[in-house]
Amino acid sequence: MHEMSLALRIIEVAESEAKKAAATRISSIEVEVGRLAGVMAEALTFCLDAASRGTMAESAKIVFITTAGSGHCLDCKRDISVDEFPAQCPDCHGFGVTINNGTELKIRSISIDDNEGRQDNV
Numbered sequence: 001m002h003e004m005s006l007a008l009r010i011i012e013v014a015e016s017e018a019k020k021a022a023a024t025r026i027s028s029i030e031v032e033v034g035r036l037a038g039v040m041a042e043a044l045t046f047c048l049d050a051a052s053r054g055t056m057a058e059s060a061k062i063v064f065i066t067t068a069g070s071g072h073c074l075d076c077k078r079d080i081s082v083d084e085f086p087a088q089c090p091d092c093h094g095f096g097v098t099i100n101n102g103t104e105l106k107i108r109s110i111s112i113d114d115n116e117g118r119q120d121n122v
């Protein structure tokens, strides 16, 4: 399952960052999901829950930030906003659209608790 491999990767990255910062626990993870990433937030939440069991991210709060998609129309040479793929240009209605943004899936930030119980963003 697509979402499960993404979830495992997110937890792995979050844990390695938390370890670098000498954290004992990850309290929250902010995940940036592009509107065109082809990821279902609900499925990803479910998978993150499963993937985080037994890790520092167990019981971490997962916050999704949806980022807009954008592209460039090759026909009328405009930069346009894109909500779905394949994309259609809102101006000339052509389908010659390349995607610039919106397919990314990445960790924006993680919040950790360190040994002294302080909270920090890394």
Ligand SMILES: [Zn+2]
Pocket: 073, 074, 075, 076, 077, 078, 089, 090, 091, 092, 093, 094
């Ligand atoms: Zn166009």
